[in-house]
Amino acid sequence: MEKNTPDLNDLMAQIDLGKLGVLAGKVDLAGILNAASNMNDKQLRQLSRALGVGGSGRKRELPAADGDFYDYLDTLTDAQVEVAGRVHAFMRAEVMPVMNEYWSRDEFPRDLIGKMRELNLLRAIWNEDGTRRPDATIMEGIITLEACRVDVSTAVFFGVHGGLAFASIALGGSEEQKKRWLPDMLDMRRIGAFGLTEPEGGSQVSEGMRTTCRRDGDGWVLNGEKKWIGNSTFSDFTVIWARDEETSEVRGFVVEAGTPGYSVEKIQGKIALRMVENGHITLQDCRVADEFRLQAVQGWDTVSDVLKLTRAGVAWQGVGCAMGAYELALAYAQQRKQFGKRIGEFQLVQNHLVLMLADVTAMLGMVTRLSHLADEGRMDDAHAALAKVHTAARCREVVARAREVFGGNGILLEHGVAKHFADTEAIYSYEGTNEINTLVVGRAVTGLSAFV
Numbered sequence: 001m002e003k004n005t006p007d008l009n010d011l012m013a014q015i016d017l018g019k020l021g022v023l024a025g026k027v028d029l030a031g032i033l034n035a036a037s038n039m040n041d042k043q044l045r046q047l048s049r050a051l052g053v054g055g056s057g058r059k060r061e062l063p064a065a066d067g068d069f070y071d072y073l074d075t076l077t078d079a080q081v082e083v084a085g086r087v088h089a090f091m092r093a094e095v096m097p098v099m100n101e102y103w104s105r106d107e108f109p110r111d112l113i114g115k116m117r118e119l120n121l122l123r124a125i126w127n128e129d130g131t132r133r134p135d136a137t138i139m140e141g142i143i144t145l146e147a148c149r150v151d152v153s154t155a156v157f158f159g160v161h162g163g164l165a166f167a168s169i170a171l172g173g174s175e176e177q178k179k180r181w182l183p184d185m186l187d188m189r190r191i192g193a194f195g196l197t198e199p200e201g202g203s204q205v206s207e208g209m210r211t212t213c214r215r216d217g218d219g220w221v222l223n224g225e226k227k228w229i230g231n232s233t234f235s236d237f238t239v240i241w242a243r244d245e246e247t248s249e250v251r252g253f254v255v256e257a258g259t260p261g262y263s264v265e266k267i268q269g270k271i272a273l274r275m276v277e278n279g280h281i282t283l284q285d286c287r288v289a290d291e292f293r294l295q296a297v298q299g300w301d302t303v304s305d306v307l308k309l310t311r312a313g314v315a316w317q318g319v320g321c322a323m324g325a326y327e328l329a330l331a332y333a334q335q336r337k338q339f340g341k342r343i344g345e346f347q348l349v350q351n352h353l354v355l356m357l358a359d360v361t362a363m364l365g366m367v368t369r370l371s372h373l374a375d376e377g378r379m380d381d382a383h384a385a386l387a388k389v390h391t392a393a394r395c396r397e398v399v400a401r402a403r404e405v406f407g408g409n410g411i412l413l414e415h416g417v418a419k420h421f422a423d424t425e426a427i428y429s430y431e432g433t434n435e436i437n438t439l440v441v442g443r444a445v446t447g448l449s450a451f452v
C-alpha cells in the first residue's frame with residue numbers, strides 16, 4: 001500500500017451509518033462525494049483541513065515544554081504562586097533579552113538591580129528584623145527555581161546578596177546593626193557580598209583561614225585575601241570573615257567599598273556563571289571601626305549556620321538549571337527535523353528526554369521536602385548537604401543530555417542550553433564541593449568522620 005493512503009475498508013468501518021443518514025437528510029452527500037472524487041490531492045487536503053478532519057493533514061498541537069511534570073507547583077500557596085509568577089515574567093521580559101550579551105561580556109547587567117527592586121522579593125523571605133518568614137525557604141526555593149530556569153547568574157546575584165550577605169548580618173549582627181543595614185538590603189538600595197573563600201583555601205577555610213583581624217585601639221586591622229567573592233566588584237559592602245590573631249576565633253566584619261586598604265579585582269576568564277562578577281579581594285592593613293564588627297557572631301558556628309541556610313537555596317539552583325535545560329531540549333526536539341522527522345520522534349531522543357524529566361521530577365520532590373523541613377526548623381547540615389550533592393550531580397547529567405539533544409547547536413550560546421551546561425560546573429563546586437558535602441552526609445549517617 002502506498003504511504004499515507006488510507007485503506008477504504010478501514011474508512012468505511014469507522015462510519016456511523018446512523019449519523020450518516022441524518023447528515024444525508026441535511027446536505028447533498030452524493031453531490032459532495034462526486035465533487036470530492038474529482039479533486040486533486042492538494043484540493044482534498046484543503047477540504048479536509050477546512051472540515052478539521054483527516055488525521056494526516058491535521059496539525060496536532062504538541063504539549064508545552066514544561067518541566068513540572070507532577071505539578072509540584074500546584075502544591076504552593078496563592079502567595080507563593082504569585083511570587084513565582086512575578087519572577088517567571090521578570091526573567092522572560094527583562095533578563096532573557098540581555099543575558100547572552102552580558103554573559104559574553106563577563107559582566108553583570110547592573111540596570112537589573114533597579115528592576116529587581118520593584119519585584120520586592122526579599123520581603124517575601126525575610127522580616128525587617130532579620131527573622132525569616134514562616135515559609136522563607138520554600139519561597140526562596142521557588143524564586144531560585146524560576147530564575148535558574150532562565151539564567152543561573154541572576155539567581156546567584158540574588159542569592160549572594162539576599163542569602164549569604166543578608167543572613168550573615170541577620171544571624172551575626174546586633175539589634176542596632178540589623179536596623180542599620182537590613183532594611184536597605186531588603187529594598188536592594190544597598191548591595192552586599194560575602195567574603196569567606198581564600199586563594200589557598202575553599203574547602204579547608206574553616207580550619208585554615210589565613211585572613212586575620214587584630215584589635216587596634218577602638219577598631220580592627222584586617223589583612224589577607226579573599227577569592228571568588230560574588231557581587232564584590234560593585235557591592236556597597238562585603239562581609240569579611242577573619243581569624244582573630246590573638247584568640248584564633250573567627251569574626252565577621254562589614255567592610256564598606258572604598259575603605260582604605262580594601263581593594264577588589266574582577267576575576268577574568270570564567271567559563272561558567274560569566275554574568276556573575278566574582279572579585280579577588282585584598283585587605284592590606286584595612287582599618288575598620290568596632291561598630292563594623294558583627295557583634296553577635298559565635299565564631300565559625302555562625303558561618304556554618306549561614307551556609308546551612310544558603311545550601312538549601314543552592315540545591316534549588318541545580319533543579320532550576322536542570323529544568324530549564326530539559327525544557328529547552330524538549331522544545332527543540334519537537335521542532336528540529338532530521339531524516340524527514342522531528343527528532344523527538346526518535347526513540348533514542350525520547351530516552352534522553354524521559355531520563356532528564358525523571359531526574360528533574362525527583363529533584364524537585366527532594367528540595368521541596370528539604371525546604372519544608374527547614375521552614376519547620378528541622379533541617380540539619382546533613383539534610384542540606386545531601387540535597388546539594390544530589391541535585392548538583394544530577395543537574396550535571398541533565399544539562400549534558402540536554403546539550404546532546406541540540407547536536408552542534410548545543411554549544412552555541414544563542415540556543416540557550418550551552419549557558420546551562422557551563423553554569424552547572426559552578427553549582428557543582430561552590431557552597432561545599434561534591435566531596436565535602438558527601439563527607440558531611442557520610443559522617444551523619446555512619447556516625448564516623450572521614451574528614452582528614
Ligand SMILES: Cc1cc2nc3c(=O)[nH]c(=O)nc-3n(C[C@H](O)[C@H](O)[C@H](O)COP(=O)(O)OP(=O)(O)OC[C@H]3O[C@@H](n4cnc5c(N)ncnc54)[C@H](O)[C@@H]3O)c2cc1C
Pocket residue numbers: 160194195196197199200201202203204227228229230231272273278426429430431432433434435436451452
Ligand atoms: C562561581 C563561583 C562563585 C563563588 N562565590 C563565592 C562567594 O561569593 N563567596 C565565597 O566566600 N566563596 C565563593 N566561592 C568559592 C567556593 O565556595 C569554593 O570554590 C569552594 O568552596 C571550593 O573551594 P576551592 O575552589 O578552593 O577548592 P578546593 O578546596 O581547593 O578543592 C579542590 C578539590 O579538592 C577536593 N577536596 C578538598 N578537601 C577534600 C577532602 N578533605 N576530601 C576529599 N576531597 C577534598 C574538593 O572537593 C575539590 O574537588 C565561589 C566559587 C565559584 C566557582
